[in-house]
Amino acid sequence: NAGVTQTPKFRILKIGQSMTLQCTQDMNHNYMYWYRQDPGMGLKLIYYSVGAGITDKGEVPNGYNVSRSTTEDFPLRLELAAPSQTSVYFCASRRGTGSGNTIYFGEGSWLTVV
Amino acid sequence: AQSVTQLDSQVPVFEEAPVELRCNYSSSVSVYLFWYVQYPNQGLQLLLKYLSGSTLVESINGFEAEFNKSQTSFHLRKPSVHISDTAEYFCAVWDTGRRALTFGSGTRLQVQP
Numbered sequence: 551n552a553g554v555t556q557t558p559k560f561r562i563l564k565i566g567q568s569m570t571l572q573c574t575q576d577m578n579h580n581y582m583y584w585y586r587q588d589p590g591m592g593l594k595l596i597y598y599s600v601g602a603g604i605t606d607k608g609e610v611p612n613g614y615n616v617s618r619s620t621t622e623d624f625p626l627r628l629e630l631a632a633p634s635q636t637s638v639y640f641c642a643s644r645r646g647t648g649s650g651n652t653i654y655f656g657e658g659s660w661l662t663v664v
Numbered sequence: 665a666q667s668v669t670q671l672d673s674q675v676p677v678f679e680e681a682p683v684e685l686r687c688n689y690s691s692s693v694s695v696y697l698f699w700y701v702q703y704p705n706q707g708l709q710l711l712l713k714y715l716s717g718s719t720l721v722e723s724i725n726g727f728e729a730e731f732n733k734s735q736t737s738f739h740l741r742k743p744s745v746h747i748s749d750t751a752e753y754f755c756a757v758w759d760t761g762r763r764a765l766t767f768g769s770g771t772r773l774q775v776q777p
Contacts, residue, residue, distance in 0.1 A: 554707075583764055590673060592754060592767040593708075600763065608762060640707060650696055650715040650758075653765055655707035 552576050554656035556641050562662045563631045571626040571659050573641030580646030582624040583653070584608075584616065586637040593640065599624055600646065631663045666690050666757045668697075668738075670768035678776050679747055685740040685771045687729075687755030696758035697738040698765060699729055703751045711753070714738060725749075750775045 585593040595608030599618040700708040756765040
């Protein structure tokens with residue numbers, strides 16, 4: 551009953567370092583998303599994917615990269631980490647057909663850049 | 665692009681009192697609206713959604729929301745809250761272009777004994 555799984559849960563990065571946030575889902579969902587959550591700002595869409603091999607930018611893509619080589623996995627890469635990337639990151643997925651289908655979220659990854 | 669506005673960042677309320685969390689959306693021909701709840705240190709969970717049909721939608725734990733087209737609102741209500749309802753609540757609208765949700769800034773519901 552895993553759903554959407556994110557790793558790591560917590561991470562501290564130094565300015566300029568790089569890292570990858572891992573996300574995997576076991577529901578065979580076509581759509582996957584990365585959001586970031588900042589206090590008082592709600593969630594902002596970073597990148598999304600409508601299927602393996604297809605990715606596109608959301609509202610706030612700068613400083614991030616993604617890939618989608620399989621249906622299950624959607625890693626988010628941070629290159630040259632900056633303090634502005636300190637945030638909580640959520641991966642999510644949904645089945646492809648129908649605008650009303652529920653989006654399922656992972657439990658989040660807390661990232662601090664110092 | 666469609667957007668939602670949550671007018672209250674925090675709502676303190678006493679246990680067993682009624683509560684209303686406000687959400688307004690930008691007008692569109694068709695709109696799909698959602699409420700998600702986030703308990704401390706957890707991900708978001710769907711509370712309820714409006715797609716079409718009856719303008720009053722309900723969740724399994726006593727919350728309800730009413731889609732009001734003339735006022736472009738989708739307020740969340742509960743007639744009697746419990747301590748366990750303490751959480752952050754997010755209103756969201758379906759972005760047909762990106763096929764993703766666009767979220768409001770959230771309302772923190774604090775239920776006091």
